[in-house]
Amino acid sequence: MEKQKIIDALNEIADWLEIKGENSFKCNAYRTAARTLEVFDGDFSKLIEEDKLAELKGIGKSLAEKITTLTKTDTLPLLEELRSIFPNSLLELLKIPGVGPKKVKTVFEKFDIKTVGELEYACNENRLVELPGFGLKTQEKILKGIELYKRSAGRFLVDVVSSSSERLLNSLKNLKEVNSLEVAGSLRRARETVKDIDILVASKKPEPIMKAFVLQPKIAQITNQGETKSSIVLEEGISADLRVVSPQEFPFALNYFTGSKEHNVALRSRAIKMGFKLNEYGLFKIEDDKETLLKCKNEKEIYKALGLAYIPPELREDRGEIEAAEKNKIPELVSDKDVLGIFHIHTDYSDGIFTLRNAVEIAKSLGLIYIGVSDHSQTAAYANGLKPDKVKQQWEEIDKLNEEIGDFKIFKGIESDILVNGALDYDENLLSGFDFVIGSVHSHFNMKEKEMTDRIIRALENPYITMLGHPTGRLLLARDGYPVDMDAIIETSAKNNVILEINANPYRLDLDWRYCRKAIEKGIILSINPDTHRREGFEHTKYGVGVARKGWCEKHHILNTRTADEVLNIFKKKKS
DNA sequence: GCCGTTTTCGGCCCGACTGTTTTCAGTCG
Numbered sequence: 001m002e003k004q005k006i007i008d009a010l011n012e013i014a015d016w017l018e019i020k021g022e023n024s025f026k027c028n029a030y031r032t033a034a035r036t037l038e039v040f041d042g043d044f045s046k047l048i049e050e051d052k053l054a055e056l057k058g059i060g061k062s063l064a065e066k067i068t069t070l071t072k073t074d075t076l077p078l079l080e081e082l083r084s085i086f087p088n089s090l091l092e093l094l095k096i097p098g099v100g101p102k103k104v105k106t107v108f109e110k111f112d113i114k115t116v117g118e119l120e121y122a123c124n125e126n127r128l129v130e131l132p133g134f135g136l137k138t139q140e141k142i143l144k145g146i147e148l149y150k151r152s153a154g155r156f157l158v159d160v161v162s163s164s165s166e167r168l169l170n171s172l173k174n175l176k177e178v179n180s181l182e183v184a185g186s187l188r189r190a191r192e193t194v195k196d197i198d199i200l201v202a203s204k205k206p207e208p209i210m211k212a213f214v215l216q217p218k219i220a221q222i223t224n225q226g227e228t229k230s231s232i233v234l235e236e237g238i239s240a241d242l243r244v245v246s247p248q249e250f251p252f253a254l255n256y257f258t259g260s261k262e263h264n265v266a267l268r269s270r271a272i273k274m275g276f277k278l279n280e281y282g283l284f285k286i287e288d289d290k291e292t293l294l295k296c297k298n299e300k301e302i303y304k305a306l307g308l309a310y311i312p313p314e315l316r317e318d319r320g321e322i323e324a325a326e327k328n329k330i331p332e333l334v335s336d337k338d339v340l341g342i343f344h345i346h347t348d349y350s351d352g353i354f355t356l357r358n359a360v361e362i363a364k365s366l367g368l369i370y371i372g373v374s375d376h377s378q379t380a381a382y383a384n385g386l387k388p389d390k391v392k393q394q395w396e397e398i399d400k401l402n403e404e405i406g407d408f409k410i411f412k413g414i415e416s417d418i419l420v421n422g423a424l425d426y427d428e429n430l431l432s433g434f435d436f437v438i439g440s441v442h443s444h445f446n447m448k449e450k451e452m453t454d455r456i457i458r459a460l461e462n463p464y465i466t467m468l469g470h471p472t473g474r475l476l477l478a479r480d481g482y483p484v485d486m487d488a489i490i491e492t493s494a495k496n497n498v499i500l501e502i503n504a505n506p507y508r509l510d511l512d513w514r515y516c517r518k519a520i521e522k523g524i525i526l527s528i529n530p531d532t533h534r535r536e537g538f539e540h541t542k543y544g545v546g547v548a549r550k551g552w553c554e555k556h557h558i559l560n561t562r563t564a565d566e567v568l569n570i571f572k573k574k575k576s
Numbered sequence: 577g578c579c580g581t582t583t584t585c586g587g588c589c590c591g592a593c594t595g596t597t598t599t600c601a602g603t604c605g
Binding site: 023024025026027028029030032033057058059060061062063097098099100101102103132133134135136137138141185196198224225226227228229231241243256257259261264265267268269271272277278279280281 | 577578579587588589590591592593594595596597601602603604605
């Protein structure tokens with residue numbers, strides 16, 4: 001059994017044990033082990049072979065044995081046993097907001113409820129109220145939870161959430177009681193998809209803020225309303241939480257609610273070891289059963305008090321950032337203002353909805369100093385891909401525009417389909433005329449991993465490819481990427497000096513941030529590309545910057561932080 | 577089930593909110 005399947009199995013065991021009513025720390029041990037494997041970056045099969053699993057933190061003798069059994073036999077007696085006690089569909093019930101393992105256990109044991117549909121029916125028949133610990137309100141809450149669960153998988157693309165969150169911030173920021181406010185949670189950490197919006201406000205007078213929050217327009221539901229915390233569901237289906245804390249507590253609360261959960265746990269454990277207690281209200285020195293608050297003006301001071309360099313939110317995923325901060329080795333992350341130009345732009349030559357000249361105007365209005373145009377190549381008939389004569393026509397127009405507009409540079413590029421055999425989409429003669437070539441897979445997604453990897457590797461070994469576009473082809477919340485061995489892709493790209501794209505389209509965000517770090521460690525240059533077809537798309541670049549930051553990228557790791565001349569040199573060097 | 581400069585036993589991050597209770601359990605983040 002491969003690593004990911006083992007991670008899934010361990011999490012499944014944790015779910016079952018919780019439903020069974022096992023000791024919660026034991027359940028957590030399974031989750032911790034799953035998490036440890038997820039973050040482990042080395043050679044997994046070697047670890048098993050050499051019997052060194054138990055050396056990993058969070059995996060002891062018992063779990064090491066279980067993981068080994070899973071690897072070797074593809075199954076585990078414990079897992080089989082748990083699966084025979086409970087129907088598989090119970091795991092689905094856990095995903096309903098307001099329904100946890102205890103409630104699942106109760107409805108299953110008392111009413112033999114196994115599916116979301118059966119649970120909904122029981123609520124509507126008013127049957128849940130008779131259960132111990134349940135009441136009318138609980139039943140209503142579960143019904144609402146089911147409705148929300150059915151409406152969406154519960155996650156949203158980052159551009160949608162960003163605009164909703166801005167709307168919420170705007171509705172609060174001018175209230176005189178608001179001292180400061182900030183978005184926390186996964187949005188602040190620049191995750192690729194977001195479950196809900198967490199807003200944090202510092203104020204000495206929470207009441208009017210709470211009121212304003214729940215009374216604003218475009219709210220579908222108020223799910224929580226307390227003195228310091230309220231929750232709403234917006235018409236778009238996105239949940240939003242507001243928490244109000246005192247100005248003194250604000251940095252601690254901001255740190256706490258930014259997460260990730262794993263980062264928080266690690267930070268708190270560190271605090272405990274140092275004789276502190278850290279929570280959303282403060283950092284406390286514990287001496288003789290007395291707690292003394294250490295005042296911190298901002299997050300930076302909290303980290304400093306814990307002996308750490310400041311850790312930017314994007315890095316707070318418990319993937320080595322605390323160790324890096326300990327050694328003062330936190331990277332100086334690339335930022336929006338470092339981006340000087342952008343590549344991967346589609347004009348109306350293929351399937352974009354603006355002209356070449358429009359593209360220049362939009363880019364200039366955003367303060368950029370160059371763009372790289374890359375329309376689709378001839379095989380992409382669905383996208384009006386360019387035949388060779390069209391390519392030449394576009395080159396002429398680019399030459400004219402470059403002459404006309406002095407302080408701006410347009411690079412000639414193409415997004416060439418990587419054909420099913422791994423070839424690029426034009427002959428060498430034409431390919432050599434482009435400043436840059438993005439190779440992308442747009443067809444035959446259902447190849448086997450080995451075939452797909454070979455196909456892409458062949459393209460990467462083509463001397464005319466400059467960048468690999470959206471390396472996995474995923475569409476977030478809609479379609480998984482094609483199966484591909486990313487480690488092999490990264491290896492081959494490094495060997496052939498191919499730039500990897502961070503596609504900044506909110507549907508893609510591909511290369512995934514988890515691989516960005518691997519890529520730059522191999523010396524690969526990344527390019528943040530909006531892959532835009534319309535005016536608004538230019539501004540998606542910022543989501544790509546988020547991915548790069550999350551992938552530990554500094555300015556020098558990114559192609560489009562360089563000047564036009566520097567970029568041209570890189571392209572020329574690659575071609576030669 | 578894991579872990580250890582206080583520890584091989586007894587903790588494990590912890591507080592808000594809700595609802596069902598009459599002091600607490602469950603869920604969430």
